[in-house]
Amino acid sequence: xxxxxxxxxxxxxxxxxxxxxxxxWAVYAVLGVVLLGYFVSLILRDTGQSTRLIDGWLVxxxxxxxxxxxLARAFGPRRGRAMPLVLGGGLLSWSIGDIILTAESSGGAGxxxxxxxxxxxxxxxxxxxxxxxxxxxxxxxxxxPSTWLDGAVAGLGVAGVCACFAFTTILQTVxxxxxxxxxxxxxxxxxxxxxxxxxxxxAILPGRRNPQWLMLAGACAxxxxxxxxxxxxxxxxTSHVAxxxxxxxxxxxxLLISASVWLRPGQANPLLAQRTASFLLPALGACAGVGILFxxxxxxxxxxxxxxxxxxxxxxxxxxxxxxxxxRSLTEKRHRQAITDELTGLGNRRHLFYLLNAFFTDxxxxxxxxxxxxxxxxxxxxxxxxxxxxxxxAGDELLRQLGPRLSGSLRDSDVxxxxxxxxxxxxxxxxxxxxxxxIAGRLMAKLREPFVLxxxxxxxxxxxxxxxxxxxxxxxxxLLRCADLAMYRAKSGPSPxxxxxxxVDDGGNQMGLVEDLRVAVEAGxxxxxxxxxxxxxxxxxxxxxxxxxxxxxxxxxxxPLDFLPLAEEAGLMTRLTxxxxxxxxxxxxxxHAAGRPLTVSVNISVSNLLDPAFLGTVRVALATxxxxxxxxxxxxxxxxxxxxxxxxxxxxxQLRDLGLGVSLDDFGAGFTSLAYLGSLAVSELKLDRTFIxxxxxxxxxxxxxxxxxxxxxxxxxxxxxxxxxxxxDATLELLRDVGCDVAQGYHIGRPLPAGDLDIPSARPxxxxxxxxxATG
Ligand code: C2E
Ligand code: CA
Ligand code: CA
Numbered sequence: 001x002x003x004x005x006x007x008x009x010x011x012x013x014x015x016x017x018x019x020x021x022x023x024x025w026a027v028y029a030v031l032g033v034v035l036l037g038y039f040v041s042l043i044l045r046d047t048g049q050s051t052r053l054i055d056g057w058l059v060x061x062x063x064x065x066x067x068x069x070x071l072a073r074a075f076g077p078r079r080g081r082a083m084p085l086v087l088g089g090g091l092l093s094w095s096i097g098d099i100i101l102t103a104e105s106s107g108g109a110g111x112x113x114x115x116x117x118x119x120x121x122x123x124x125x126x127x128x129x130x131x132x133x134x135x136x137x138x139x140x141x142x143x144x145p146s147t148w149l150d151g152a153v154a155g156l157g158v159a160g161v162c163a164c165f166a167f168t169t170i171l172q173t174v175x176x177x178x179x180x181x182x183x184x185x186x187x188x189x190x191x192x193x194x195x196x197x198x199x200x201x202x203a204i205l206p207g208r209r210n211p212q213w214l215m216l217a218g219a220c221a222x223x224x225x226x227x228x229x230x231x232x233x234x235x236x237x238t239s240h241v242a243x244x245x246x247x248x249x250x251x252x253x254x255l256l257i258s259a260s261v262w263l264r265p266g267q268a269n270p271l272l273a274q275r276t277a278s279f280l281l282p283a284l285g286a287c288a289g290v291g292i293l294f295x296x297x298x299x300x301x302x303x304x305x306x307x308x309x310x311x312x313x314x315x316x317x318x319x320x321x322x323x324x325x326x327x328r329s330l331t332e333k334r335h336r337q338a339i340t341d342e343l344t345g346l347g348n349r350r351h352l353f354y355l356l357n358a359f360f361t362d363x364x365x366x367x368x369x370x371x372x373x374x375x376x377x378x379x380x381x382x383x384x385x386x387x388x389x390x391x392x393x394a395g396d397e398l399l400r401q402l403g404p405r406l407s408g409s410l411r412d413s414d415v416x417x418x419x420x421x422x423x424x425x426x427x428x429x430x431x432x433x434x435x436x437x438x439i440a441g442r443l444m445a446k447l448r449e450p451f452v453l454x455x456x457x458x459x460x461x462x463x464x465x466x467x468x469x470x471x472x473x474x475x476x477x478x479l480l481r482c483a484d485l486a487m488y489r490a491k492s493g494p495s496p497x498x499x500x501x502x503x504v505d506d507g508g509n510q511m512g513l514v515e516d517l518r519v520a521v522e523a524g525x526x527x528x529x530x531x532x533x534x535x536x537x538x539x540x541x542x543x544x545x546x547x548x549x550x551x552x553x554x555x556x557x558x559x560p561l562d563f564l565p566l567a568e569e570a571g572l573m574t575r576l577t578x579x580x581x582x583x584x585x586x587x588x589x590x591x592h593a594a595g596r597p598l599t600v601s602v603n604i605s606v607s608n609l610l611d612p613a614f615l616g617t618v619r620v621a622l623a624t625x626x627x628x629x630x631x632x633x634x635x636x637x638x639x640x641x642x643x644x645x646x647x648x649x650x651x652x653x654q655l656r657d658l659g660l661g662v663s664l665d666d667f668g669a670g671f672t673s674l675a676y677l678g679s680l681a682v683s684e685l686k687l688d689r690t691f692i693x694x695x696x697x698x699x700x701x702x703x704x705x706x707x708x709x710x711x712x713x714x715x716x717x718x719x720x721x722x723x724x725x726x727x728x729d730a731t732l733e734l735l736r737d738v739g740c741d742v743a744q745g746y747h748i749g750r751p752l753p754a755g756d757l758d759i760p761s762a763r764p765x766x767x768x769x770x771x772x773x774a775t776g
Contacts, residue, residue: 027069028259034062035251042244056102059251063098066258067091073261083134084261090127091254097121114183122183125190128220128257129197135213136201146326147204149319150282153312154203155196157285160292160308162192162224164301191224192308203281212263219256226250282319289313343396344403346424347417355415355427356469356476363470370470374436376426377465377483378443379491382669383422386458388642394453398460401451409442425483433499436466440497463490467500492561514570516552517563521572521579526550527557528583529751532759533601533722533744536736541759543599543633545744546584547751548576564605573607574614581621585632587754589625596759601633601663606640609651619658629659633684637665645676653681663722668710678717685714689725692745696730708738715739 041054071088074081097120104115198217205213226249229242289312296306339351347355359373387395402424406416415427426443428436444464450457465487473479482500490498520526530544550558567576580602588600608614622629634655641648652662663684664677668691687710691703707723714721723735726745735743749758 024069024262028255031062031066031255035248035255038062038251039244039248042247052102052106055247056098056105059247060095060098060102062251063091063095063254066254067095070258070261080138083131083138086127086134087131087257087261090124090131091257093120093123093127094250094254097124114179118183118186122186122190125194128194132194132197132201132216132220135216136205139205139210139213146319146322149315149322151200151204152196152315153200153289153319154281154285155198155200156308156312156315157288158199159192159196160305160312161288162195162228163188163305163308164292187227187230191227194220195224199281199285203285212260215256215260215263219253219260222249222256223253226253285312286316289316341418344399344418346403347415349417349419351415352417352419352425352427352480353476356479359429359469360475371430372432372471373469373479374428374431374433375467375469375479375483376428376436376440376443377419377467377480377487378424378426379463379487380422380424380447381461381463381491382639383460385639385642386453386460390453390456390458394456394458397453398451398458402447405446405449406443409439409446414439425480433466433468436468437497437499440464440466444496461496463487464497465490465500466498472500472502492559513563514566517550517566517572518570520550520552521567521575524579526576526579526583527753528580528587530584530587530600530754530757531744531751532749532757533599533742534732534748536732536740536743541596541598542742543601544587544757544759545601545635545751546580546587546603548580548603560603568605568607573605574611577602577604577608577614578617578621581617582624585621585625585627588631589627590754591759592627592631597631598759599631599633599661601635603635603637603665606636606644606648609636609641609648610644615651615654615658618655618660622660630661633661633663635663635665635686638667639669642676649680656681656683661720668706674713677713682719684720684722685710686722686724687740692723692725692731692735693727696728696734704734704738707735707740711739 038054038059067088070084070091074085074088097117100120101115101117104117198220201213202217226246229246229249289309292301292305292309293313295301296309339347339354341348356373356375359371362368363370383395383398386398399418399422402418403416406424406426410416410426411428413429417425417427419425426436426439428439444462447460447462450459465483465485467473467479467482467486469479472482486498486500490496527549529547529549531547532541533543533545534540535542548560548564550560550563552558564573567573584600584602588598591598604614618632618634622632636648636652655662661683662681663686664680664682665686666688667685669688687707691707691710695703695707711721720741722742722744723731723740724744726732726735726743726747728747731745732743732747
């Protein structure tokens with residue numbers, strides 16, 4: 001069934017403020033009119049013209065009827081019956097009091113004090129308190145002590161003011177009879193307590209639109225006012241207005257109380273609960289308390305009022321003490337939160353700087369003994385792929401497991417923090433780089449143990465860089481930069497843990513390097529090396545892979561892993577790939593011309609693949625060198641593609657349509673699922689080096705099984721399978737045995753400039769052109 005439109009549903013929620021059937025509201029309306037009539041009659045009659053029939057029996061009957069209506073709500077089908085039941089009981093008690101009073105005052109005799117009627121009148125109070133508390137409890141689910149105290153301050157303050165007047169009057173009127181005095185005092189005390197509750201409740205109820213509470217609170221206030229006027233009347237200070245008010249206040253109050261139970265309690269709004277209740281009423285209460293105590297110091301004031309004012313101020317004091325305590329704990333909590341990483345519970349980047357700054361500030365003081373601090377910077381490898389392949393929940397889970405796992409390898413005084421993303425850092429005090437390197441080794445071993453993330457088990461690795469203070473840097477940012485540079489070198493070099501070295505790492509000063517790189521790209525000052533690939537069936541060289549080198553004036557020949565990320569970041573990748581393509585195809589064309597139809601494999605990055613102009617660039621480059629597209633193979637690393645998989649998939653298909661080959665590089669190092677692989681139009685799988693190295697040593701039987709299975713998989717998908725990183729003859733033979741198509745590696749040939757390659761040509765006169773420097 002279709003649900004009603006949202007708008008209509010919202011309206012129906014808004015308009016339903018009452019639980020009563022229409023007829024019932026008609027009854028209340030008639031009773032209201034009757035009350036109005038009674039009000040008019042009170043105005044028209046003279047002060048002395050009170051009749052027992054109208055002012056006694058009829059009023060009592062009126063109240064009895066309203067009590068009944070109120071109780072009826074308790075026996076209805078709806079939930080929340082306790083409140084109307086108790087409240088109806090209170091009204092009934094009051095009405096019975098009226099009936100008894102009317103009966104007792106028959107024959108013109110005034111009722112005795114205390115009378116039997118007082119018992120029922122006074123019974124009204126406790127029942128109404130309970131009802132009010134029940135109602136408050138329904139609205140305030142989470143009530144902190146400070147909220148209660150706010151209510152108490154507001155209520156006590158207002159009650160104090162009322163007590164100033166009411167109690168004076170009573171004590172002036174009532175004679176020495178203890179029972180009479182107690183009875184007469186019970187009313188104002190009851191009223192004062194009722195006021196405390198009503199005003200306090202209004203002060204603390206969140207949100208103002210609660211018609212039920214407001215109606216009930218108004219009625220109770222009216223009742224208290226009626227009592228006050230009754231007091232004035234009994235002192236003899238009767239006026240016509242007081243009589244009218246005295247006559248009308250109680251029936252009106254009872255009418256309102258009775259009707260209020262049929263109103264819907266205002267919807268509890270969970271959003272409002274966050275907002276603290278208004279501070280106006282508690283503030284007024286506090287002012288009243290101060291005012292009474294002040295006046296009390298100059299003039300005699302009722303001791304009850306002084307007591308209430310003192311209670312108000314004591315409550316204010318407790319409330320303030322609570323506030324201060326809460327504020328302090330809140331400040332501490334905020335500070336803790338500010339330096340804690342929410343996900344892992346470890347310290348965050350801010351915490352790291354906090355510690356480092358404290359260290360450097362301390363060391364800047366000439367009076368403190370010099371100390372040493374080591375910073376170990378850790379960057380996880382392939383973390384992005386774990387997120388992309390298994391979902392962010394798995395990535396989060398891995399990060400959460402890091403803290404407990406790594407902390408076990410540290411001293412209590414060492415601090416492990418999450419710097420951000422997949423970067424962690426360890427700060428150790430009073431240790432040297434050797435100790436830091438030792439714990440780095442231990443942490444690395446821990447990191448390499450598999451992580452169980454739900455149903456899957458994942459292995460990761462990391463790169464770590466170490467810097468020490470004061471040797472390497474004199475401030476926090478400098479130390480972090482040093483550790484970061486060392487880590488960066490670990491990422492691209494053979495060792496996953498590196499110590500910062502000024503000579504090496506500042507040579508790679510990133511900003512300077514980027515500028516150098518920009519100049520090199522503009523001038524086309526690069527070299528291209530070529531690594532031969534052998535066809536395992538014919539045992540002949542069938543192609544080459546073009547590998548980029550950057551001859552840096554100061555650093556020497558820089559390997560691609562050291563500068564490609566910079567090129568990517570600086571937006572130089574498009575131009576760089578154009579240079580490589582042009583140069584590689586130029587060499588290729590030369591080999592073709594020399595009678596060696598080799599293929600050339602060129603590495604491209606995802607940013608190339610996603611560049612809309614890339615397809616055109618490839619087409620133009622092929623046309624320029626008059627090469628058939630099948631001579632070119634573009635290699636794209638499996639792990640980099642996952643993020644924009646769909647877009648990459650599309651471009652790969654378009655490249656294949658051009659007629660050239662596309663190779664999935666470093667296959668097996670990432671987490672490409674079989675489902676992904678099946679949908680990619682690649683022509684070649686290039687097995688990652690890690691599976692191939694050590695293949696022949698025999699102790700990696702699983703690697704051989706994996707290689708064999710991957711070759712079969714590639715063949716089943718009509719892909720050529722290339723093994724890279726072949727470093728010995730045994731591996732080469734093994735690969736041939738398991739049906740691998742092509743092999744590449746130091747054993748076959750190292751990457752070399754085209755001119756140095758030992759590729760027997762069919763036409764000896766062909767000479768390879770010099771490398772890129774000339775192509776610019
Ligand atoms: P890759 O595509 O996996 O290239 C193979 C890397 O393994 C090369 O490192 C190569 O020198 C090295 N290698 C070859 N045979 C062996 C062996 O038997 N044993 C060992 N241990 N290593 C071997 P290189 O030249 O440093 O290249 C690193 C990576 O840089 C390449 O990995 C490739 O992803 C990227 N790259 C290289 N040239 C370019 C380029 O022109 N453009 C782009 N976008 N990336 C490039
Ligand atoms: Ca490659
Ligand atoms: Ca590779």
